[in-house]
Amino acid sequence: MRPDFAAFAASSGLARTLEIVFYYLAAASVASAILAVTRRNPVHSVLWVLALFFHVAGIFLLVSAAFLAAVQIIVYAGAILVFYLFVLMLLDLPREQAGARFGTHWPLGAAAGLMFAALMWYASQSDLGPPAAPPPEGGPALGSLAAVGTALFTEFALPFEIASLILLAAIVGTIVIARRRRES
């Protein structure tokens, strides 16, 4: 039982190739995030975010989070982004594109974002030490459906139920907010 793609590749001498793939995915996700934030057409922005989510899913695969990668594609790329596109189509897009993309305060926003990224980068330079030893052979691999499912329904059963309540509250709240008021 070896569904852990990253561990398999590391043991079969593909480690260098995997590193190159990781750096490609990282560069491509940064590029698509920048494009998503700066494009004038909102639909193009959302489509660049779609590219970002696919590349991040590839990174999840490389760090042995296979189930997370699947959820990323199904929920983020499949459901959330389609929802965004759907709402975007209801708006007056030509009018949106005619106005300025950024508010007049954009240098302040850019400075804040750059400062935050630089600080986080600086903070993440501390030595993390060697990676922990992988779990013993025979058990479910890290990030596999079996391992994640077992953890979700045992140790994390209560947070799991709370997440379902949050989603229910979000559904009801959305209907209440977006409903057309009846004229009385």
Place this chain on the structure above:
Amino acid sequence: MVPAGACLVLSAVLFGIGLIGFLSRRNLILMLVSVEIMLNAVNVSLAGFSRQLQDQRGQILALFVIAVAAAEAAVGLGLVLALNRNRPGVSVEDLTQLKW
């Protein structure tokens, strides 16, 4: 072998880009999309730590982040729809009713 430090740097850069987008775009929907970019950056760092520590719990936390992101998208876009019904356009600079 993907180094965990590289995951953290990528996460920091993506979060910064999302923050820039959230603070400077005028379109309300693209601000929400920038929030999604930031949440995704957090998920990258959670998955990187999960790999580094060989611990399942980082990935579980990332799953909950995705669930909360779905709820946030639903409520946020519901608000945008309600807003768009009362006035044309979704520019944040037009939303000044709460200012006195």
